[in-house]
Amino acid sequence: VATRRDLILTTGAPVGFTSFGNTASYFHPSLVNDGSLVAYVLNQKLMLQAMDGSNLRQIATAPEGIKEAVISGYGNLAYAVTATDRLLRVDISSGTDTELSSAVPHIQIVGGALVPGGRLDLSVTDAPGNSDPAILGRVPVPIIGRSADAVTLQVPWEAAVGSTVKLAVPANPSAFEEVDDNQLQASIPEFYTLPLPGDIFPPYALAAHQDFRSIVTDSSPAKPGEVVHLFFTGLGAVAPRIATGAVTPVGTLFRLQTPFACQFQQGSQLMDANILFAGLAPRFVGVEQVDLQIPASGITRTPRRFRCSLNGLPLRNLELPAETRIDCIPTDPLLGRVLGCLLSRR
CATH class of the missing domain: 2.60.40 (Immunoglobulin-like)
Structure with a gap:
């Protein structure tokens, strides 16, 4: 301060900008009380250096890397936070560290x-x-x-x-x-879609054929007039009520209590789809099934773009059938190949 001269102690790699437009800092420097030593983070390691630029040494590191640290006023201890939010106490003289708190999930x-x-x-x-x-x-x-x-x-x-x-x-x-x-919201409809590689938009709906023999794909397309089964979660309340964690039984219809509709798009023309059922899917927990009938005419074979709405609010566009064949691994012998796709990543 007295000489008004700057001394560059170290230079790190270029960093990006924060959400506020300022250059992000990762050094997190801290000084001992008499200003003779500075501790800082460089390349995810805790470094210690004299203020005249001499005696640079590493005093702590961690497998996951150190993201922030501070040195005590007397210069005998330092405290570091790792990338997994473990808290370490570092003895400066010996270089040993003690974990004060484990990683935060x-x-x-x-x-x-x-x-x-x-x-x-x-x-x-x-x-x-x-x-x-x-x-x-x-x-x-x-x-x-x-x-x-x-x-x-x-x-x-x-x-x-x-x-x-x-x-x-x-x-x-x-x-x-x-x-x-x-x-919590009353409804946040989430479609289950086919796990296809790449970024395909609109996504392809996970749909089963009318008899559940297979999923709908280009190699096994839905036919005009056929009823297909779509799968969702987050559509909201059903009646009658069902216990949390209970598998939806076969034989009882748990119907959605909010109006649900779908329309197919062919060019500028919109054609209503007949919704035969909207409610909980049998043999699942927390999965809804919507059975809709494809218009018998006026729709080309593939792909078929459609949009559904819940209580009059439009949802995102989807296409049917899928563009490529999907081979799914059964996750439940009772459900077999078709609905095993529900556990695939969207």
């Missing part, structure tokens, strides 16, 4: 709908082994599916529309916690 919604009765797909990272995410509350939330990268829950039917639900990992061993607050 991170939850991300990757599919489904925040609707009472809907399926919700969650990705969880840095959770302890065999620890599942949960919706915190008085009503137990059943886990109805697992895959390598996601856990599927059902939002309780008893949860009130407009209420706030909290997503968390109850077995979190960390001293810190990530809790996601989300408001």
Whole structure:
């Protein structure tokens, strides 16, 4: 300060811009009380250096990398936060570190709908082994599916529309916690679509033929006048009521309580599709099935673009049938090849 001269201690790689338009900083420098030493993060490692530019050394690192750190005023300790939000205490003289708090589990919604009765797909990272995410509350939330990268829950039917639900990992061993607050909606329709490679728009609806013999594809297209079965989650309330976590039984129709309609588009012409049923899909938990009849005339063979609406609000465009053949692996012997596709990523 007295000389008004600058000394560049180190230079890092170029970084991008923050959402506020400022250059992002990753050094996070901090000084000891007498200003003789500075600690900072460089290339995800914690570095210590004298203010005259000498004695540069690494004092801490972590497999996942360090993202932020601070040195104590006396210069004997430093505290670092890693990329997984572990909190470390570093002894400057010995270079040893002690974990004060373990990694914080991170939850991300990757599919489904925040609707009472809907399926919700969650990705969880840095959770302890065999620890599942949960919706915190008085009503137990059943886990109805697992895959390598996601856990599927059902939002309780008893949860009130407009209420706030909290997503968390109850077995979190960390001293810190990530809790996601989300408001439940009456309906957030989510189509199940065919898991095709690439970015195809509009997406292709997952649809079963009238007799459920196979899914609808270009090699097995739906015929004019045929009834096809579409699959959703998040359409909202049904009647009669059904218990949370219960598999929809065969023989009882649980009908959607909100008006649902679909139209096929041929050029500028719109043709109403006859909806024979909209409600819960038998032998599933939290999956809705819509049975619609394709117009017997006025529609070309493929692809067929259509749009549905819930309570008069239009949903996104879809096409039917799919462009390529999909071979699905059965996930339930009772459902077989057709509905096994529901567990494929959209």
